[in-house]
Amino acid sequence: MLIPRPVAARPVFAWRTSSRPALVRTRVAWDDARLRRATSVRSTIGGSLTLGYAGLPEGASHVVPFMEERAAQGAAVHRTTRTVPWADALEPSGVDLMAVGAPAERIGPLASAHDLVLPFRIELVVPVVPDVAAMRARVSRKERQRVARQRRDLDWALESATDAADFDWFYEHVHLPTMRRRHGPAARSLEREIAFRCVFRRGFLFFLTEGRERIAGMLCLFDPQTRTLTLRLAGVTDGAQAHYGTGAFAGLYVLILEWAATHGVRAVNLSGCEPFLSKGIFQFKRKLHPRVVRPADHFGAKRLLLRVVRDTPAVRDFLVANPVVAETPDGALEAVYFHDDRRPARRDIRWEGTGLSAARTTHLDSFLHGASKEGSPSVSVC
Structure with missing residues (x-):
């Protein structure tokens, strides 16, 4: 992999997302001034x-x-x-x-x-307990049954990837195609260099596999102080609609919650959205019974x-x-x-x-x- 040149990725990412009180106060004061x-x-x-x-x-x-x-x-x-x-x-x-x-x-x-x-x-945050069965039980019954059936019939499993080449493949073949398909010209995403240096190098990259094939992926940031896993970038392979039809996204969320229960994670932050119940991602993530909270950063x-x-x-x-x-x-x-x-x-x-x-x-x-x-x-x- 050709690693991008370092152009202050971490300060930019911190300015956008840090929850440190001093930096939050500085960011809010700057926003007020502008x-x-x-x-x-x-x-x-x-x-x-x-x-x-x-x-x-x-x-x-x-x-x-x-x-x-x-x-x-x-x-x-x-x-x-x-x-x-x-x-x-x-x-x-x-x-x-x-x-x-x-x-x-x-x-x-x-x-x-x-x-x-x-x-x-x-933001929607799921508290984590060190009990896989308890985390699985947080998922709505209908979704839980659907994921269990697909795991059995389609041989779904969770893969944790660590190589830079895995990040490249995820960003190019999973995340970007999904954003383009879902949002078209209005697609927003984390820049590649920032995603690599500030999330991948400080977090985890997961794939949902069907047999030997990767069909969905999630790039997550991990905060060792709060033991919080925050879902940052996601997608299905090639943005294919067929993967939505099988419930691959839901399966990936459930398997990550189970992984969190056995790896010392205290909370999984499912990321944020606008404050409307009709937001599709809100209704989807509601099935995992998260807590709705205000973001810890400047938002x-x-x-x-x-x-x-x-x-x-x-x-x-x-x-x-x-x-x-x-x-x-x-x-x-x-x-x-x-x-x-x-x-x-x-x-x-x-x-x-x-x-x-x-x-x-x-x-x-x-x-x-x-x-x-x-x-x-x-x-x-x-």
Whole structure:
């Protein structure tokens, strides 16, 4: 393998992901300072809904694409992105539903009783006990039975790989093809050099094998101080849809949890996602009964304000279809479901088994009191 030239991979990775309090404080202060000029996004979806976002640029690459995807349902999306002064970003024109992403200290003064304050991101963490049967029992019964059947019928096994050539093969033939297939031009990933130096060299690379063939892989970072294994990069071989059909991803998660139980791991961090219960990866990982927590890195000190500017049928449809993970006044995390007289709460989008403090259902007529009605002038966001 031709090892990439060292170009400060570790400082860059630490700046992005470190949970050391001093570095987290420095990163959050830097983020707050750069909000003198904020990222401002306006997305028009199918002529029926306009989404707005203001704040840190990470929201434009994480939160906005998710909201667009959930709102569009195949409709055309037209997005414009600008960098403008913070005050201007908070007063978009013609927006129906607004999200603001910033450090918690900036979000607090903006929030009203009719806003939702969400974590900027959430992480899903599985506590580990040194008992393989107990870890297997954490998995939902249906998924557990499916994985057991596939292990028997397809000869599934877990391989731990350590050679640089194994990393090369995983990155080129498993991870990148999967990202391209699932996300297309919007695919995001950890740069190759950083993945090699900061994760592979400090963690574990696992493959799910079917007989002699590698069909899925997971690159994990290990923190020896907390004994936490964090899943960083993943994929199925060649991004092949057939491997999803056999449940290879679920099988890999289950086998890694079993491995963790016998190798002194105290927690498996399944990584993070946006704070919406409707996020597909949230519902998939929920089957492993993780605890939903705020990230320990700089994202844990940031919040997402969600505000309805105009009360329209499309806004109501979006809120009902996408229950959220929100903060309570005392700082706990809870599931929030919306409904109205025509739209029942989507309690089929489950929250149970995730360690959230509770779930509440809110009538939209009450929540949207104060938002302008469709056809009325928009109200200011601040």
